[in-house]
Amino acid sequence: MKNRINVKRLPKDPGPAAWNRILPSSAGYPTLKDDIHADWVVVGGGFAGLAAARRLSQLVGDESIVVLEASRLADGPAGRNSGFMIDLPHELNSDTYAGSQHQDQQQIRLNRAAIEFARETAEAYGMERQVFDPCGKMTAAGTAKGLAHINSYRGHLDALGEAYELKSAADMKDWTGSDFYQQGLFTPGAVMIQPAAFVRQAARGMSERVSFYENSPVTSMQFGAEHRLITPGGSVRAKRVILAVNGHIQSFGFFPSRLLHVFTYASMTRALTPQEISRLGGVADWGVLPADPMGTTVRRSSDYRGSGNRIVIRNHATLNQSIEVSPKNMKRAAGLQDRSFANRFPMLDGVEMEYRWGGRLCLSLNSMPAFGEIEERVWSACCQNGLGTVKGTLSGMMAAEMAVLGRSDLLTDYLDHQQPKRLPPEPFLSLGANATMRWKEWMAGTEL
Ligand SMILES: Cc1cc2nc3c(=O)[nH]c(=O)nc-3n(C[C@H](O)[C@H](O)[C@H](O)COP(=O)(O)OP(=O)(O)OC[C@H]3O[C@@H](n4cnc5c(N)ncnc54)[C@H](O)[C@@H]3O)c2cc1C
Structure with a gap:
């Protein structure tokens, strides 16, 4: 066992977590100020950390559980994503798709178990439909290239025996108000969440059973019969620890040279006026995933507790192995998002973006999670390979x-994976990956 580690880097979240900003402010949780004891500590209050805490609370009787979050809940990536909880494998339409049918079916089963767990959480804590909406997902194409992606995606769905419905350009216009989309492909198993509201309400629901500490980053850890997690204001001693910090597991010294730190970016409009809403048309809440993997995700969300009606545009990805982005990254993303917005919503010319932000993802070359017991009584539930609302939930439950x-049927299926593959050396990795992503973005054309 190691004696001690110092955490090399703490999370830096670029721009505001807009989904959290548009919610009414709420009382937070204390910062850790004392030296305390707990039976269990979960580090990280995203999807993985919350799922781990909730699953622990179901399994460990009255043993005490503490969650330490570096920032405020829902200010990190868990509160800055597009909110699609997707049951189907994401890469069905990618060039690199090589999954066997058996693996895909196993992945779908696991994803659905995680969505079911989230659904039970939503029901237990009385979440409203605008927070947890089991509305399915629409993948849409605006160009011939996008249509080709939809076609190949359909082929995979047929092979898997998964249900879907095709939507025409007219259906898409009725639904979104935009002329942009030529075709949509609807699958019923996904859920759309208001990510920050989901995180906040899940934590609030658990807070009688689980002690949350915000603004309490773990800066070092001592290992022993009881591990000690040290934050700037205090510490927790606990026999058992779950690290649910996604890519920052590397900052704790684990999985070196195996994790890709990718940022993706988004912009949210100001609240639309009633005139703008009627010019736009379409329904009040919808979301569209791009048929081309390098394309643009769009969401329209209706007023929820005073948030206003807004549109969110997400695109662009950069590899930043420093786990930090530059102002140049943010500026480029803003330009691309303004262009995507103008292409889709010419009737909303003049509507400004109120918030712009970026957020971390953690991927591995072979799309494997960084999971398991990594030191005696320390488990990792990290590296969600992009789709962390579902895979984070799953890895937290599984940890x-x-x-x-020790074992469960779901865990047996989940553990049927390899370790994340070793990465090529720098600078080849970052140069190569960023050049490939820029090229794919360029090839995506107006799908972006
Ligand atoms: C713009 C954008 C759009 C996205 N859209 C989607 C989508 O539609 N669907 C989807 O499934 N996924 C989406 N994602 C990805 C998704 O948000 C992440 O995969 C997910 O948040 C990962 O969950 P997690 O709990 O593993 O990690 P995180 O949500 O990153 O949570 C980890 C937490 O650990 C904390 N932490 C880190 N270090 C420490 C420390 N030393 N001490 C204490 N706490 C620490 C962090 O502050 C953070 O809150 C999107 C991401 C972005 C940025």
Whole structure:
């Protein structure tokens, strides 16, 4: 066992977490100021951390559970994503798609178990439909290239026996108000969440059973019969620890040279006026995923507790192995998003973006999670390979089951994976990956 580690880097979240900003402010949780003891500590309050805490609370009787979050809940990536909880494998339409049918079916089963867990969480804590909406997902194309992607995606869905419905350009216009989309492909198993509201309400629901500490980053860890997690204001001693910090598991010294730190970016409009809403047309809440993997995700969300009706545009990705972005990255993303918005919503000319932000993803070359017992009684539930609303939830559930039960049917399926593959050396990795992403973005054309 290691004696001690110093955490090399703490999370830096570029720009505001807009989904959190548009919610009414709420009382937060204390900052850790004392030296305390707990039976269990979960580090990280995103999807993985919350799922781990909730699953632990179901499994460990009255043992105490503490969650330490570096920032404020819902200010990190968990509160800055597009909110699609997707049951189907994401890469069905990618060039690199090489999954076997058996693996895909296993992945779908696991994803659905995680969505079910999130659904139970939403029901237990009385979340409204605008927070957790089991509305399915629409993948849409605006160009011939996008249509080709939809076609190949359909082929994979047919092979898997998964249900879908095709939507015409007229259906898409009725639904979104935009002329941009030529075709849509609807699959019923996904859920759309207001990510920050989901995170906040899940934590609030658990808070009688689980002690949350915000603005309490773990800066070092001592390992022993009881591990000690040290933050700037205090520390927690605990026998068992779950690290649910996604890519920052590398900052704790684990999985070196195996994790890709990718940022993606988004912009949210100001609240639309009633005139703008009627010029736009379409329904009040919808979301569209791009048929081309390098394309643009769009969401329209209706007023929820005073948030106003808004549109969110997400695109662009950069590899930043420093786990930080530059102002140049943010500026380029803003330009691309303004162009995507103008292409889709000419009737909203003049509507400005109120918020712009970026957020971390963690990927591995072979799309494997960074999961398992990494030191005695320390488990990792990290590296969600992009789709962290679902895969984060899954890895948190699985880490809790592994730590408490040792085995379960779901865990047997989940553990059927390899370790994240070793990365090529720098500077070749960053130069190569960023050049490939720029080229794919360029090839995506107006799908972006
Ligand atoms: C713009 C954007 C759009 C996206 N859209 C989608 C989508 O539609 N669907 C989807 O499934 N995914 C989406 N994602 C990805 C998704 O947000 C992430 O994969 C997900 O948040 C990962 O969950 P997690 O709990 O593993 O990690 P995180 O949400 O990153 O949570 C980890 C937490 O650990 C904390 N932490 C880190 N270090 C420490 C420390 N030393 N001490 C204490 N706490 C620490 C961080 O502050 C953070 O809150 C999107 C991401 C972005 C940025």
